[in-house]
Amino acid sequence: MNHDRSRDLYDRALSVIPGGVNSSVRATRPYPFFIERGDGAHVVDADGNRYIDYVMGYGPLLYGHDMPDPVRAAVQSHASEGPMYGAPTEIEVDHAEFVARHVPSVEMIRFVNSGTEATVSAVRLARGYTGRDKIVVMQGGYHGAQESTLVEGGPDNPRPSTAGIPASFAEHTIPVPFNDEETIERVFEEHGHDIAGVLVEPVLGNYGIVQPISGYHETLRELCDDYGSLLVFDEVITGFRVGGLGCAQSKLGVTPDVTTFGKIIGGGFPVGAIGGKAEIIESFTPSGDVFQSGTFSGHPVTMAAGHAYLTYAAEHDVYEHVNRLGETLRAGITDLCEDRAPEYTVVGSDSMFKTVFTRDAPSSLGDQCADGCEQRTDCPRYDHCPKTGGDVADAETERWERVFWQEMKERGVFLTANQFESQFVSYAHTEEDVEETLEAYKEAL
Structure with a gap:
């Protein structure tokens, strides 16, 4: 070539x-x-x-x-009416209702602009909701370009995985090996009452696609329940690809407290989202005290593309x-x-x-x-x-x-x-x- x-x-x-x-x-x-x-x-x-x-x-x-014709028509229609408004639109509500109907963990959802922004917001939400600081992540898991999760090492020696992140940031993050039940149980025994949440991909998607061993996510669910921590599934990659419209959580049969989305939920346009139990998601401002906002959040063209994308999938094979x-x-x-x-x-x-x-x-x-x-x-x-x-x-x-x-x-x-x-x-x-x-x-x- x-x-x-x-x-x-x-x-x-x-x-x-x-x-x-x-x-x-x-x-x-x-x-x-x-x-x-x-x-x-x-x-x-x-x-x-x-x-x-x-x-x-x-x-x-x-x-x-x-794009299928209905998706293309929806995108063109909303783009021709104006790029964005800085005010709510009906298509945001339509899209939120669709996701809430199909994804087990989602009662309410906040749309943002990228998978990274979704996971940043989810970490802040977990900390604000629980009043705790520590976040557990999986070694080899990827949750976007954010300070709280660009951390390597082990539970006893976390450190930033890139230049530009103060070492003190990593002190609040606990990296553990995926699929290692013994380590995660030990971490909760030592730090459980300080852990705001466990942030995990249902399937490691940026490290070769590593499936969970039988019972692993159930163990995470039980530990989070026992210690009052939030289980956060990062479904930016798996969302609406693994498990169909119910996402990977429906296929695994484990329901997290919070789910982050990106990619398919925006129909090929920049997007992110944080969904979960209403009690938790309502902690975001203006209904709660965890600040979250964005100029382009719920962008009407993205919302139209995502909604038409998923609706088409629901109606076809x-x-x-x-x-x-x-x-x-x-x-x-x-x-x-x-x-x-x-x-x-x-x-x-x-x-x-x-x-x-x-x-x-x-x-x-x-x-x-x-x-x-x-x-x-x-x-x-x-x-x-x-x-x-x-x-x-x-x-x-x-x-x-x-x-x-x-x-x-x-x-x-x-x-x-x-x-x-x-x-x-x-x-x-x-x-x-x-x-x-x-x-x-x-x-x-």
Whole structure:
């Protein structure tokens, strides 16, 4: 493939944008290709190269790059009436009512502008509602670019994971390994009455898609109930993708106190939201004393897109289609890995997928999880598949980025550019796209 124009654009970008990109994960080696347009399940770059797209904007594009006609009509209608008003609109209420009808934890919801803003607000809400300071997060979990969660280390030695955050901020955050019940129980025994909330993704989505082991979220729910802490599910990635309109919490059968949203809930436009029990959400100003506000919150075009997005999904076979293709894709990759790279672990569920380049394989793969790791204790891979973010970090992450991603790109398949972020199937993908993708995997592996 020729990438001359992308290279020139990147050269220009380096002069005016730090690192040449506006989000760190876009900085692929040796330079990113610049997208010119989307077309269904494909993107076309500045040099005219065409790719099957499984990045899907890092998750929000449930329908691919062509919005269904009702969604497009809703967006155009609200955009033509005026960009925004600084006052409430009916579409905000319509969208809030829809989410509250379908998501188990949501009685009330506050819309904001990004997933990061949602989790920042949720942390402040948990602290304000409980009158406590400490927040528990999962090692390898991602909750946006915010000071309270950009923390690494362990329960006894938390520290900022990036420059620019005072060490004193990390003192109020307790990182624990995902899926480690013994550690979280010990943390609550030591700090339970100081813990405002546990912030957890139902499925780790920015660290290779790590599923919870059986009973883990139930343990978190029980501990939060016992100590008066809030259980906060970060469903920015999984929301309206895993578990359909009920989100991952409905699939898992565990109802949090608060849920954060982003991505799909805004129909491809900038969005975030915090939903939960009315008693808790009403702690936000002006009904309560936890300050939260934003000029663009509840933006009418975003609300129209999100509402039309979810309404269309409720009235059509969207989830049946994307989940079936996701299952076919994961099953096909599982078969390829068994033959060509038996140490690798295929992960994901519903319309999410990834291949983690784990380093060890069991002696036999008979009766392994057929289309994505389910954390089944009777699966021969169980002792080898990732249980924590650290397990994914210990995989062959450089091989994914430096070799595999490049090979797939040259075969016309656009994957997330490193080992960690999730990949997504959209309503625009077809069985032919999946077949072409599996052929590319076969050659690249």
